[in-house]
Amino acid sequence: MTQVLEDVGATPDDSVAVETRGLIKQFGGKNAVDGVDLRVPRGSAFGYLGPNGAGKTTLIRVLLGLTHADAGTMSLLGYAVPQHRDKALVRVGAIVDEPRFHPHLSGRDNLAIMAAAREPAAAGRVESSLERVGLSHRAQDKVAKYSMGMRQRLGVACCLLGDPELLILDEPMNGLDPAGMQEMRELIRSFVAEGRTVMLSSHLLDEIERTCDAVAIVDHGKVIRQGAISELLSGTAFELNIECSSPEEARSVLAPLNLAGGSLEISEGAIKLGLAPDTKRDVIADINRRLVEGGIAVYRLEANQASLESWFLEVTSRLGESE
């Protein structure tokens, strides 16, 4: 398979936009990217999630040929890189680190410079790209006057110049206010709706969860888990929050249930039950019935799936214990 990638420049698997195998990048003998195997499905929003310094940007830089890999193979849109890098990047738009531009030039002029390095048709996409990210009215202003959020949007506009099938965005939410984050989220989702693939790195778990379909968790240069977010979270425990008239009484009422592996926390006016992933819905109904029959007024009963954040913390803490 690797041989095919290197010789022909095309991967047989059209369902994958980005693929790496055993990718290693070292700095001073230390692995910044440590044997990463990654598969980014086409047409998805894929989150590359990890804490600061986990090697997210390094992986992106290696993928885009900004620095070389020390070992492993990789492909973008079916083309092996770095062997067929020029062909692969024709339909890739990317922001690496923060988007930076010539500050003395306008947003439009900056895009013109970027477009000139692409195919001739890219120059014709400058205006539509600016419009798409909502910068048409500020296109003549110097980038030096742009806010961080506007620069992020200009970076996205820059990515759109090549009419990309794959967008690689490095921390696109950095420096954005909540409204800006919301807009960026919608923009990314709209790209996916058009059939493009978006791979974005972030340390913001909540944003990844809201934006992406699939995720890879990376720490210390290694991918710990990857897959669709729904699949990853389906095996996790969930919580049952019950607001009731007497949490203490509720505990004694629920004690005979012997909830497998369940934890129980009591706070003022509420009780929180941790339930096993395979807990059936009937159990929740049974809990409600027992409380009511026990004379306890139930004001609110809410089942919450564990968030990506809590799952991430769980996974990384397990990793820490095993080390």
Add this chain to the structure above:
Amino acid sequence: MTAPTALVRTGSDRDLAADHRGSPLPNGAMIRTRMMELRKRRGLMWALIIVFVGIPTIFLTVRLIMHGVDPKAYQPAGGYDIFNNLISAVLFILGFIVAATLGSYAGSVDLNEGVFRHLVVTGRSRVALYLARIPAGLAILVPIVAAGFTIVCAVCCFAAPPKLNFDGLSVPSGLTRTAFVQYAGAHPGDVVCQLPSRDIPINVPCGPNGIVTNPKRLPPGLKLPSHTQLVSAAEKIAAQNYRAYSDAFRVPSTSLMIKTGLWVELEAVIGFIVGLGLASLMGQRTVPVMIMIVFSLFLTPLLVHTVLKHFINVQRLIVGAAMARIEPRSLSPVYGSNGPFDHTSIPMSITASVAVIVGWVIVWTALGAWKMTTRDV
């Protein structure tokens, strides 16, 4: 932001095939936009314009005004000497430094402003990204140098003095050797006192108005030569200086202006390319500019002016020596000389000097391109 509207896929496969993304040669759009990026750096453009156009213009305008106000006290604004001085002091030396500064900017600005990586991720060849800066920079530099040079030529031709000033000697221009020797015979005191000589044994006291003839002012024991001895010496001195005289003009000739213009442009081009290569190599512009200033103002004059016997071949590799070798002969030696009869200090053939210049251009371009290709960004 606007409601999502799918971008129309306007790039056909044919379009993509035609853009030669991996080619090391830049396309026209890359050169045009790069030129636009440099042109909109106002500070840099002003520096270029001030050195190449502003300084000569201001200098010549002041001279024009002073001569217009008091023609007897102030010489005409133009003429060959002024042309010579402006070329060697401003357009050549300062021009090299400013051209190198422009090159350093062009070579480092994408790295310093973090734009280079965005250009690289387009898949465009890094060599093409680098090479696009050369025609773009030169398209700005060459016309500005030409504009400044044209102003110098125009004033020096149209506001020239009526007589030739040759080493302080006011003499008619365009004389033949015989006529020049005859002129010396008619003005022996001026010639003996003003012109340099070699192996002519004559010792006369000179003052501001030529030979001192008042016996009271003569140094003790000094005997004035006879008129015949003086005329004979003046004619010999004139013969020795005729070559330099024939290269001196009341106004620069058309041929000299063309040669000088090309020479000054070549110096600016070399400065730009060396600056570009050095800045690309170092990834910054401040240190390269300082290196170029030291190299241009101090090291080159020092190394080109004095022959170091066992290092002469190393000295020949200095681009300043090569440029001095192809300097138009009618100009004063830009880095000085070993005397009035020795135009250049480092002996080398024209072929060798051309080879050195071409070598500098190729080596610095290659070094810059290599570093930009291998640099982690």
